[in-house]
Amino acid sequence: MIRHIWLKEINAELYTWKSTLWLLIASLLFSFTSYLLLTDKELSLLDQTELLWLLSKIIIGVAFLIVTIDASSIITTEFEKETAESLFLAPLRLKDFILGKLLASLTLWLLIFIVATPYILVTSAGSNLATAFLGYVALLGSLGILAMVMIIFGISFLYRSAKNTLTTSLVIMLAFSVPALFSTTLKNNTFAQVFGKINPINNIFESLDNVLVDYQLSILNNWKFIYPLLLFCILGLILMAISARRFQNKGIISND
Amino acid sequence: MSEIISIKNLSKSYNQTKAVNNLSLTIDRGEFFGFLGPNGAGKTTTIRMLTGIIKPDQGDIIINGLSQDKKEEISHIIGVIPESRGFYGWMTAFEYLQFFANIYGIKGKEQSDMIASLLSQVGLLNNNIMGMRINAYSRGMKQRLGLARSLINKPEILFLDEPTLGLDPQGQEDIQNLLKKLNQEGVTIFLSSHLLHEVSSLCSKIAIIHKGSLIAEGKIDELRQKTGLKETYHIKIEGSIKPIQESKMMSHIDKIKDNGITSDFTFQDSLENTNRLLDILREKNIRILEFRSEGETLTDIFLNLTLEA
Numbered sequence: 227m228i229r230h231i232w233l234k235e236i237n238a239e240l241y242t243w244k245s246t247l248w249l250l251i252a253s254l255l256f257s258f259t260s261y262l263l264l265t266d267k268e269l270s271l272l273d274q275t276e277l278l279w280l281l282s283k284i285i286i287g288v289a290f291l292i293v294t295i296d297a298s299s300i301i302t303t304e305f306e307k308e309t310a311e312s313l314f315l316a317p318l319r320l321k322d323f324i325l326g327k328l329l330a331s332l333t334l335w336l337l338i339f340i341v342a343t344p345y346i347l348v349t350s351a352g353s354n355l356a357t358a359f360l361g362y363v364a365l366l367g368s369l370g371i372l373a374m375v376m377i378i379f380g381i382s383f384l385y386r387s388a389k390n391t392l393t394t395s396l397v398i399m400l401a402f403s404v405p406a407l408f409s410t411t412l413k414n415n416t417f418a419q420v421f422g423k424i425n426p427i428n429n430i431f432e433s434l435d436n437v438l439v440d441y442q443l444s445i446l447n448n449w450k451f452i453y454p455l456l457l458f459c460i461l462g463l464i465l466m467a468i469s470a471r472r473f474q475n476k477g478i479i480s481n482d
Numbered sequence: 483m484s485e486i487i488s489i490k491n492l493s494k495s496y497n498q499t500k501a502v503n504n505l506s507l508t509i510d511r512g513e514f515f516g517f518l519g520p521n522g523a524g525k526t527t528t529i530r531m532l533t534g535i536i537k538p539d540q541g542d543i544i545i546n547g548l549s550q551d552k553k554e555e556i557s558h559i560i561g562v563i564p565e566s567r568g569f570y571g572w573m574t575a576f577e578y579l580q581f582f583a584n585i586y587g588i589k590g591k592e593q594s595d596m597i598a599s600l601l602s603q604v605g606l607l608n609n610n611i612m613g614m615r616i617n618a619y620s621r622g623m624k625q626r627l628g629l630a631r632s633l634i635n636k637p638e639i640l641f642l643d644e645p646t647l648g649l650d651p652q653g654q655e656d657i658q659n660l661l662k663k664l665n666q667e668g669v670t671i672f673l674s675s676h677l678l679h680e681v682s683s684l685c686s687k688i689a690i691i692h693k694g695s696l697i698a699e700g701k702i703d704e705l706r707q708k709t710g711l712k713e714t715y716h717i718k719i720e721g722s723i724k725p726i727q728e729s730k731m732m733s734h735i736d737k738i739k740d741n742g743i744t745s746d747f748t749f750q751d752s753l754e755n756t757n758r759l760l761d762i763l764r765e766k767n768i769r770i771l772e773f774r775s776e777g778e779t780l781t782d783i784f785l786n787l788t789l790e791a
Contacts, residue, residue: 315533315535
């Protein structure tokens with residue numbers, strides 16, 4: 227059952243001009259960044275590790291943005307296009323429905339990661355960081371995106387509207403991204419430090435900094451950044467579960 | 483006949499509004515059941531509760547011996563054309579039915595045979611149509627596809643919410659004929675419709691719901707008796723109407739058109755008195771050229787009952 231929902235979404239969401247365009251834009255962005263990092267006089271003065279960290283942040287940022295936009299409509303479209311009623315009249319478990327959709331969103335992340343891989347390999351050539359770069363982007367990106375998608379699904383069941391879900395999800399993503407724009411002085415502020423420690427996007431960037439700039443390659447050395455991501459995943463799962471339960475109790479069709 | 487759907491004291495409110503109020507119904511296996519009511523009467527809410535799409539605030543629903551918490555088992559024995567007519571527009575009809583067949587666990591040759599048979603039954607098995615995306619379908623074609631989807635699991639009970647809405651007269655007749663055939667094959671049909679002629683021509687039993695409450699239930703004749711409404715017949719005889727003018731039946735005769743060669747008139751009374759009139763015509767050797775029911779009686783019953791309520 228999960229497979230059929232996943233395949234439907236792959237056909238509906240990924241084999242479309244929309245997804246192809248997204249992946250094309252992502253690859254153009256990665257090409258442009260890599261080219262600048264490798265050829266620009268000032269940027270090429272950066273230490274290679276700094277350059278890799280910058281690229282990793284761009285890959286994660288682009289992936290978060292694309293997956294957030296896609297995931298905001300993957301569930302809500304069933305309500306807006308009135309296909310949910312027919313779907314749930316069939317012997318389909320809500321759990322299978324959610325897992326199928328979740329897999330489809332993670333597939334989009336996988337495609338972005340595949341598109342990013344050549345850029346990672348080229349820019350990290352000669353640094354011995356290629357494997358760590360790929361591994362940590364895959365691990366941290368997967369955890370962060372999994373949590374974000376679960377939160378988006380939770381919001382989708384509450385709103386049942388793509389526009390509202392997308393707006394709320396982008397606001398959440400923006401809130402998590404803001405600390406990256408903080409100056410060093412601001413980052414030393416207690417509030418900024420606490421927020422930075424619980425902020426999943428910040429933890430991903432800090433962990434990549436730890437791996438790519440400070441050569442702290444072991445999981446243990448990055449555990450302090452990984453466990454907030456795991457907590458973020460649990461939080462996302464709880465929100466999604468509560469929201470899905472509420473949805474099931476209220477009924478597939480909401481008249482209020 | 484055994485009971486296949488049993489509803490007891492079913493109620494559902496949206497905010498302060500009672501959409502369905504203490505509704506109780508029983509439907510027998512193999513019955514063609516018509517569910518009538520004006521807009522906003524609670525028909526769709528009732529169907530959604532019966533099919534497990536929304537939960538009732540109170541009341542019990544038993545479908546083929548299964549209580550409502552057995553939603554998955556129930557979904558295997560019911561087929562539904564819901565009010566919301568959403569389709570995956572980027573799919574072809576075949577892909578669409580294939581997707582639902584997969585959800586029902588129908589696979590392989592059985593699946594492709596079933597899909598071809600259903601598309602043929604609803605008139606969509608055509609090479610030009612088969613390659614089209616559903617987005618390009620007309621409303622009527624989508625309606626036919628919806629019916630095919632509702633039959634994919636060979637349901638024992640079919641819930642239909644306005645199944646011929648948006649269809650042209652030929653399309654309506656095709657669907658009605660298919661429904662008649664399914665009913666003859668033993669499928670119990672629960673038909674919600676505002677097309678009174680459709681309900682009266684298809685259904686063996688009807689229920690009328692108004693403002694969420696059941697106001698009448700039974701066979702059309704029973705409802706007619708209940709409302710005191712009489713059947714109207716159109717009769718055409720050879721010759722003049724004069725020979726029967728002395729009979730007591732004349733008070734029930736109306737709209738007389740007598741040209742001396744043939745006479746047309748309408749007769750409105752009970753079936754018993756209609757038979758007596760026919761006997762009188764036979765006794766007087768008057769040839770009956772035409773005898774038909776006016777067929778709008780359900781409209782009268784419906785209006786009578788809903789206005790009363």
